[in-house]
Amino acid sequence: MLRLAVTGAGGFLGWHVRVLLRALGWPEPTVITRGDLADPAAVAAKVAGVDRVLHLAGVNRGEPAEVAAGNVQLAAQLADGLRHAAVPPGSVLFANSVQAGNGTPYGDSKATAAGILADTGLPVDDVLLPNLYGEHGRPYYNSAVATFCRVLAEGGHPEVHADRELSLVHVTDAAARIAGVPAGGSWDPAMPALRVGVRELADRLARMAATYRTGEIPSLTDRHDVRLFNTYRSHCFPAHYPMPLPRRADPRGELVETVKAHGGSGQTFCSTTRPGITRGEHFHLAKVERFVVLRGSAEISLRRVGSTEVLRFPVDGDEPVLIDMPTMWVHKLVNTGADELVTLFWTNELFDPGRPDTWPEAVEQTRAKPVAVGA
Structure with missing residues (x-):
């Protein structure tokens, strides 16, 4: 050091x-x-x-x-x-x-x-x-x-x-x-x-942008693909988010296509969060990560590392949207409702406890300036 x-x-x-x-x-x-x-x-x-x-x-x-x-x-x-x-x-x-x-x-x-x-x-x-x-x-x-x-x-x-x-x-x-x-x-x-x-x-880059325009993840076959995609996403944030997701319903219930990844591996998991509880408070250097709230209401907050400006996205399971976490932005999700929150998370890589690419840091900093987005 x-x-x-x-x-x-x-x-x-x-x-x-x-x-x-x-x-x-x-x-x-x-x-x-x-x-x-x-x-x-x-x-x-x-x-x-x-x-x-x-x-x-x-x-x-x-x-x-x-x-x-x-x-x-x-x-x-x-x-x-x-x-x-x-x-x-x-x-x-x-x-x-x-x-x-x-x-x-x-x-x-x-x-x-x-x-x-x-x-x-x-x-x-x-x-x-x-x-x-x-x-x-x-x-x-x-x-x-x-x-x-x-x-x-x-x-x-x-x-x-x-x-x-x-x-x-x-x-x-x-x-x-x-x-x-x-x-x-x-x-x-x-x-x-x-x-x-x-x-x-x-x-x-044009192929990546065309695929991502509807929220689909392009094929990320090597580390440069991932980093080129993360670079492109940095120019999309925050103006392109949240991205709406189509909801389909029939007599059996409802379906929301939350992640469509082209030609790559990844990991999808779902969590429940009690009212008032926070998840996250970290940033990633390379990982592509998607949040989709499926039930309940929440606020997703992000702050670029080294900045004091906090961006806040109110989201609700009644109108599913996706927000992809940009690399090198600290982020968290807070259950702001009275009921249990159900959230789907997707990452482009399998979780490796030895190399998690998860770096702890609080979103809220002294003198942070809140900015509401999509309210």
């Missing part, structure tokens, strides 16, 4: 690093802001004695001159602060790029930044990262995956202007590599890559 300091903690990779550390119960990393980087004394105070400094801050998009100058300046500011530290950190990790030194303003600035950090004399782990994708990436900025997912979530069709092969790594795998987290959960610090053409990627 390392003591870490992080630049770029609010960015795409930085947020995923903090979520993974939170799941594992590691100490909150010390955050070095852009304002801190402008003050060598502030940086020195924050890095003093930590085990590792993670330099994740960078400039990926913009005018070429601004991108080049930004990456070099950030590294130079951090290096200045490192030299002033009373107790130097144990090491520095630099989130570099496979494009380093490729002759572009971005690639050359990343290579220069690596050299600046190496000149501090501290051990530097220069990690060359490929294209990263994952939940809550910024469309038109972080990756083609984020862009395609947002376009599909809004009902559009991704446009592919030039096809080429991509090497994609899920951001939680990169977070594990960067933070020094050993393998053993839903992450893999070896960063297994998905090699896929841009057009094939767009088609793959």
Whole structure:
């Protein structure tokens, strides 16, 4: 368990690093802001004695001159602060790029930044990262995956202007590599890559979106399928939920099709919950999980990890709906009625007590801001 300091903690990779550390119960990393980087004394105070400094801050998009100058300046500011530290950190990790030194303003600035950090004399782990994708990436900025997912979530069709092969790594795998987290959960610090053409990627995501439009689960044949689907779902939440479910009745009774999963395994279970009782209070890093209340009334509450805003969905068995829990959102279900609650749960994988992918955390936080959805 390392003591870490992080630049770029609010960015795409930085947020995923903090979520993974939170799941594992590691100490909150010390955050070095852009304002801190402008003050060598502030940086020195924050890095003093930590085990590792993670330099994740960078400039990926913009005018070429601004991108080049930004990456070099950030590294130079951090290096200045490192030299002033009373107790130097144990090491520095630099989130570099496979494009380093490729002759572009971005690639050359990343290579220069690596050299600046190496000149501090501290051990530097220069990690060359490929294209990263994952939940809550910024469309038109972080990756083609984020862009395609947002376009599909809004009902559009991704446009592919030039096809080429991509090497994609899920951001939680990169977070594990960067933070020094050993393998053993839903992450893999070896960063297994998905090699896929841009057009094939767009088609793959479009098929997932088309299947999921009616609440059906697409075929999830490998870990990248699961993570691409979770990434797509992150762009659907909360606007697409709750999703209504068709109810069919005849003289024998009623039927509700709650889960239709294409070509995959999974686990379905049903629970009863007494009035006033809460279930959940945890989040998942990779698991796909569905809640459907079949009898009684309840409130399903969710909060994105690291946020204080709570989303609340009132649900009732008289009008069955599905709500799929987005990964990296803390969630709970509370029986708000006077009678016993009957709820169906489905997950895309069989429960493994040794690797449950269930990380305890309360939904309600101090100063949480409630937001009612679908009331």
